[in-house]
Amino acid sequence: MWRIGVENATMLSPTISSFVGAEDPAGLHVSGMCDLPSERSAHVYWGEPISLHSGDTVHIVLVESTCPTPPSEVKATDSPEYLEEQRQFEELDRAYVPSDTPVIRRWPAVAFRCSVNGQHQATATLASNEEHILCSLLWDQWHPGQCRVFVRSFSGSTKRGDKRQTEWLRANLSLNEFLEVQVRGA
Numbered sequence: 001m002w003r004i005g006v007e008n009a010t011m012l013s014p015t016i017s018s019f020v021g022a023e024d025p026a027g028l029h030v031s032g033m034c035d036l037p038s039e040r041s042a043h044v045y046w047g048e049p050i051s052l053h054s055g056d057t058v059h060i061v062l063v064e065s066t067c068p069t070p071p072s073e074v075k076a077t078d079s080p081e082y083l084e085e086q087r088q089f090e091e092l093d094r095a096y097v098p099s100d101t102p103v104i105r106r107w108p109a110v111a112f113r114c115s116v117n118g119q120h121q122a123t124a125t126l127a128s129n130e131e132h133i134l135c136s137l138l139w140d141q142w143h144p145g146q147c148r149v150f151v152r153s154f155s156g157s158t159k160r161g162d163k164r165q166t167e168w169l170r171a172n173l174s175l176n177e178f179l180e181v182q183v184r185g186a
Contacts, residue, residue: 002046005068008035009044009141016058016135016181018110019156020126021103025110025186026052026133032071040078044071054186060137061178062147103131103156109185114151114169117177123184124151124168131156135181137173147173151181 004012012032018025030046046069052058075082112124112133124133130153139147149172154165173179 001050002030002069003063003065003067004030004032004046004071005065006032006034006044006071006074009033009139010035010041011141012137012139014058014060014137016052016112016183018107018112018133018183018186020105020107020110020131022106024051025054025107026056026112026183028052028058034074036076040076042074042076043082045073045075047072052183054183057180057182059178059180060147060173062139062173062175064175105131107186111184112151112168113182113184115180115182116149116169116171116173118180121171122151122168124153124166125185126153127166129155130166135169137179145175149173149179 004014006012010033012030014028014030016026016028018027028050032044034042034044036042108126110126110133112135113120114122114124114135124135126133132155133151133153135149135151137147137149149169150167151169152165152167171179
């Protein structure tokens with residue numbers, strides 16, 4: 001779909017996520033950050049989040065390239081729009097009170113089958129008290145020859161600061177290595 005990269009990139013972070021109460025079993029979101037002139041920075045995005053369903057496979061390869069797909073959006077962190085979004089987020093975060101209402105579990109059997117370089121590493125599933133599966137990748141300018149991979153499941157309805165989670169996979173991809181995540185059980 002994309003060859004994600006941007007001039008002066010500081011980080012690139014594709015994520016594959018699932019929430020048991022969402023309309024779709026899983027989704028793919030691709031974003032990052034880059035430096036702008038005059039010591040400014042920006043968030044960068046490639047397309048809108050993509051819905052994923054049972055049987056869909058996301059294949060991510062770490063490569064060097066001189067011809068990346070341009071981002072669909074570049075949002076400077078000092079722009080009025082970004083500053084207003086941050087203000088609203090902080091306001092919502094301060095007022096957040098977890099709901100006591102149980103989440104409708106539309107996708108209780110969702111799973112991510114994770115393979116690195118064609119070798120199965122883990123199948124992330126949800127425990128009865130968990131609501132989310134998250135596969136996040138992180139490339140940064142300080143380690144340009146590697147991409148960190150984290151796959152975990154966790155509950156979103158716990159009190160703030162509660163760090164209970166299940167870690168399914170932690171790996172590093174080097175140049176030309178790849179990760180495959182297949183959505184299952186949805």
